[in-house]
Amino acid sequence: MEFAIWAYPWDLLEEGPDRVATQLSNLGIDELNLATNYHSVQAFSPHNPERRTFFARASSYFQPGSEFGRLEPVPYEGMTGDWVDEIAAQLSDVRLNSWTVGCHNSRLGMRNPDVTLTTAHGDDLVFGLCPSNPDVQDYLTALVRDMAARDHFDRIELETFDYFYGTGFGWHHQKIHAQLGTLGEFLLGLCFCDHCRSTASDAGIDVEQARKTVADTFDSIVAGTVPADLSPELWLREHDTVADYVDIREETLADLYAELSSASGSTPLGYYVGAPEPGREWMVGADLERLSEHVDYYCLPAYESSREAVMNAYRTVDALAPDVPLHVGLLPGHPAIHDEATLVEIIDALRAEGVPRVSFYNYGLLPERSLDWIRAATDTATL
Numbered sequence: 371m372e373f374a375i376w377a378y379p380w381d382l383l384e385e386g387p388d389r390v391a392t393q394l395s396n397l398g399i400d401e402l403n404l405a406t407n408y409h410s411v412q413a414f415s416p417h418n419p420e421r422r423t424f425f426a427r428a429s430s431y432f433q434p435g436s437e438f439g440r441l442e443p444v445p446y447e448g449m450t451g452d453w454v455d456e457i458a459a460q461l462s463d464v465r466l467n468s469w470t471v472g473c474h475n476s477r478l479g480m481r482n483p484d485v486t487l488t489t490a491h492g493d494d495l496v497f498g499l500c501p502s503n504p505d506v507q508d509y510l511t512a513l514v515r516d517m518a519a520r521d522h523f524d525r526i527e528l529e530t531f532d533y534f535y536g537t538g539f540g541w542h543h544q545k546i547h548a549q550l551g552t553l554g555e556f557l558l559g560l561c562f563c564d565h566c567r568s569t570a571s572d573a574g575i576d577v578e579q580a581r582k583t584v585a586d587t588f589d590s591i592v593a594g595t596v597p598a599d600l601s602p603e604l605w606l607r608e609h610d611t612v613a614d615y616v617d618i619r620e621e622t623l624a625d626l627y628a629e630l631s632s633a634s635g636s637t638p639l640g641y642y643v644g645a646p647e648p649g650r651e652w653m654v655g656a657d658l659e660r661l662s663e664h665v666d667y668y669c670l671p672a673y674e675s676s677r678e679a680v681m682n683a684y685r686t687v688d689a690l691a692p693d694v695p696l697h698v699g700l701l702p703g704h705p706a707i708h709d710e711a712t713l714v715e716i717i718d719a720l721r722a723e724g725v726p727r728v729s730f731y732n733y734g735l736l737p738e739r740s741l742d743w744i745r746a747a748t749d750t751a752t753l
């Protein structure tokens with residue numbers, strides 16, 4: 371079993387990449403998933419030598435190459451030079467992977483409202499770029515091409531390269547005083563931008579009927595006349611036009627992943643699954659069986675608190691895509707795992723299941739005692 375850990379560039383640079391490399395070696399880890407292009411963040415950094423908090427808007431931690439078109443990553447304002455290159459140059463014994471955030475980018479969304487997800491009521495959701503939009507597709511493909519061209523990375527891992535929707539993690543002080551439930555949140559985020567509409571219309575779908583059904587049902591959930599806990603699968607079974615509209619997105623995303631695969635060249639491509647919950651990846655437009663033709667593996671962040679919950683999540687997703695390896699992410703800290711014994715138990719169960727690789731979330735965010743648990747768990751797994 372291989373072990374990796376997610377990390378932010380500021381934590382690596384402020385502690386010193388060589389010191390972190392030594393620390394990782396002590397933890398039994400030889401792979402770093404480095405945030406290269408990232409959404410806005412307010413991070414708590416319990417063992418960073420220079421700070422306890424870090425805030426950044428959606429930023430790249432590299433200087434973008436020449437591949438980009440209309441949409442281009444915005445380098446972090448506090449960065450001089452190129453942090454990705456700097457870190458890569460200083461890490462010798464640690465393999466480096468690009469942890470790459472795609473459509474969740476409120477900075478680009480605010481600057482370019484025409485490329486964001488658009489609700490059935492016509493509102494722009496600034497935190498999410500729509501992957502049906504050709505400019506967004508060019509942006510995502512250029513991101514992968516830029517990462518692949520750097521030669522630093524053993525893998526390129528994709529987060530929210532899909533119809534990401536929902537709350538945008540709430541950093542913008544989101545206020546919603548109505549119970550939307552899983553169905554309501556899904557309907558709120560279902561995109562009716564010009565590109566989603568024309569793709570569906572070309573496929574013979576009555577787009578206006580789909581949009582009206584989604585808008586009316588959403589309003590009915592808010593009014594309390596449709597239950598907020600109604601399962602989206604059951605609801606779609608009764609609403610064929612919307613079901614067809616949702617299915618078309620999976621084809622669009624599969625076509626995009628063919629492009630991403632070609633842009634990554636010989637660098638293995640992984641996609642983070644499990645959102646909005648394991649087994650419901652269709653809600654972000656991802657048909658795991660179809661996408662597995664274009665990716666080398668999936669990684670499931672299973673930030674659960676028990677062996678049973680982690681293994682349930684793992685088996686649910688593995689059954690949807692048995693043809694590519696499924697890696698697992700764990701959170702050995704608050705609010706998921708609270709002690710060493712539980713982490714050891716989970717790692718042992720994943721090893722027994724034949725899981726090839728586990729990534730821990732995340733080097734700079736975890737208190738030092740959590741790092742001690744990782745040391746114990748990786749030791750056990752190598753016995």
Ligand SMILES: [Zn+2]
Nearest residue numbers: 500561563566
């Ligand atoms: Zn759209």
